[in-house]
Amino acid sequence: MLLRHTPKEITERSALMINPAKTCQPIGAMYAALGIKGCLPHSHGSQGCCAYHRSTLTRHYKEPISAATSSFTEGASVFGGQANLLQAIDNIFTVYEPDVIAVHTTCLSETIGDDLPQIFDKAMKEKKVPAGKTLIGAQTPSYVGSHVTGFSNMVKAMAALAKPSGKKNGKINIIPGWVEPSDMEEIKKIAAMIGVSINMFPDTSGVLNGPLTGEYKMFPDAGASIDDIKDSGNSIGTLALGEWCSADAARLLDTKCKVPCSILDMPFGLKATDRFVDALRTVAGTSVPDEVMMERGKLVDMISDMHQYFYGKKVALVGDPDQVIAMTEFLVSIDMCPIHIVTGTPGKRFEERINEITKDMGQKVNVRAKGDMFLLHQWIKNEPVDLIIGNSYCKYIARDEDLPYVRWGFPILDRQGHQHFPTVGYMGGLRLLEKILGVLLDRKDRDDPESKFELVL
């Protein structure tokens, strides 16, 4: 057994986290910043932070992740990181020539109290920022929240760039949250089908699922442009997908630029996608076109076709709050029973939402925000499940407990395809169902005795 030291008996832990279901803020800020066109993310801290985030994102997306660091030494940690950041800004604009540098802080620079706006101001005064170039800054202390919080903080910093001109642009802002580049592409596709003109940020599609052509562009011709992000202050409304990832930015646009917002769930599964499509057609004042109805119908058809295999199956689910809330709803909607649900990210609302979604399921549900995967595994030992859904770290639990397992979430370090095949929207729902059914029936085919082994399932 790989996790041979995990006991079935659960003891409360107050200080020790084991096998986290979250990581720290800066990596989220780095991922968000990669969704800005021509942007080089910059980590204001020790170089190890940047190296770890780049490595993890690279292993997940299988794409180059460029990001710079202030490379703090002990001296910088004592005297402050201003000199390092000023030098970095100068070097970056000279050597890599990005349009934007998106700086996020770290536990190190936050603990010593480095002040980004003040350093940016000095950089401008010292003419280290060429004309037409932009600096964005987000505070992302690693000891608050999680990687999701860091993503949200960087997206909020983007929203802070918005400048209302007084004239509406007729567009809807969509803040997609931390989803795959493929998901961002799918969200744009759905909006285009409904005929809504959107302004989406961040947008990593085309940045982190690029082609191999023999040419390397550090800044691919993709991502949300700074002009578009600034123009978000002129939109007629904002749809923020996911309370944890996207709400802060949407609310800032509301208070600062009077762009009204709606906070929706991330469109994973039938019902959340229904609400997203309904919101889009309502704000656009249009009807839902047949092609969208066709996609929806296919998903409903597949749920009906597969229902016999899903009904009553117990699921353990771990991931980030916005994703897990939507996935829990999807699982319940196809009559599966998500009974052990963990996110590492804090937020009281998480447990409330899960309890609300599962209240009619007829099963006792274990749910924990600020939980960890050690606890999830212990729950599974006490009440076994038929399926586990989560990131690559779940494979250790899946192997030890011999569980069918669907990889979904962040990070996925041992399989590929998530950057190209969406799981949002109706078509994404089809893919999730296909994956779930695949692992359940592979297991049935493996376990059935010869007398029960069947060709037709």
Place this chain on the structure above:
Amino acid sequence: MAKAQKLVQWEPHNIKEQLLEKYPPKVARKRAGQIMINEALSNTTPEIVANVRTIPGIITMRGCTYAGCKGVIMGPASDIVNLVHGPVGCSFYAWLTRRNQTDAKNDTNSNYIPYAMTTDMQDSDVIFGGEKKLAAAIQEAYDLFHPKAIAIFATCPVGLIGDDIHAVAKRMKDQFGDCNVFAFSCEGYKGVSQSAGHHIANNQVFTHVVGKSETEKIEKYKINLLGEYNIGGDGFEIDRILEKCGIKNISTFSGNATYDKFASANQADLSCVMCHRSINYVADMLETKYGIPWIKVNFIGAEATAKSLRKIATYFGEQELIDRVEAVIAEEMPEVQVALQEVYPRTKGKTAMIFVGGSRAHHYQELFNEMGIKTLSAGYEFGHRDDYEGRHVIPTLKVDADSRNIEEIEVEADPLLYRPRKTVEELAALAGEGLTFKDYEGLNPNMDKDTLIIDDLNQYEAEKLVELLKPDLFCAGIKEKYSIQKLGVPMKQLHSYDSGGPYAGFKGAINFYHEIDRLVNSRVWSYMKAPWQENPELSATYVWE
């Protein structure tokens, strides 16, 4: 292969100029010292600037001190609970992400490698101090697992707020009585690279663990293998060969390590150093304190493996062992030769660049040489001058502010355990037979004239080098992998081996030949352009069948 036309002739000074031309003057001056055109003089080598600060904003390959300490050195030890004191990220990123393999089969062995443990420091801990939480976390880990040892790692904020992790560790150790608890001040901002972390880790293992074993190792021909991390199973292959020769590796630092193996290192009769950078000082300390001489070995490359085995046999000097080693080499080599002959026609004449480590940028040239592949350019991510120029420069190394704050420990002969394994005369006689002790000649003498040796290569220079010199293969780490491959050049990870390995020893050499053959001859590199891009004329007419 649809490769762009090769730049056959290139002038190293011109390349160096082009690498530097875009930099701001201050950066260019600094990098000029770290980019060296090899002169391949017989006895001297030009001085290179190494182990200096990374330049802020220049996209480096380097990681931090914590990564070197927790990730590299302590990560592979299976039965020590590694507890990271800090915000969650540092523990998360070092969780199973290095490919150090472990043989802790059968469930009675402890194996904590699949567990990431952290105090998940919150803002209140940063404000009010995290010592209480750390003590509570150690207690909880002890209650849950009852391990032999718990290692505590400091992350950046811990040093800044002044938590005394060593005092907490000592207190908990005294309280438990049956669990060794020790701590590492490996905050990420210390030093200039991972190298500082290796040093901090090794010093603490030496201080708190080595010499503490209660079991006596009674086998013949006992060695330590220092600086071997069992990436992709390298250590397993080396151990297979050693075992076959009758050589007993009692302690690897730190591939597939256990607490007791670390603790027994003082019982070996010879220390063999693989990765010079990460561990040479431990070899020195083992000699000073316990009387164990050390030699440099290299198990990367079939010939290098044979040579290293012969060195070990020469040291022990017994005919039985010398014969056994020769028999093993004779038995293993034919299969290696078959594999080499198969790939050689396809790999001969290819070119490579290697930017990793440590030592691997040097060691892997052995394998490339065997395959007829020339290394055009190489360098270390976190090497020091002695790794480039050889150990003779050590007395002349300047200690700067960044090195000064990495603790150097002074050791002396242990009153009970010091036992010189060889007399001065015996050592001199062995030296006469060509066995050199405490010696490493470094990377530079092994590279051809006019090759480029570049310390702490960064993303910009990597891309530029590939563009200018068009190598057939580039070797570095995961962060560099895809930007190089986007250029249509295969990239081999030589930190983690992608998903391959082992590459050490005889079987490893065979694996490596096949892997490199696969990479440089893959059909995929010919698909960069679509047919209509290669023949773009609009006037072409379609020819129906």
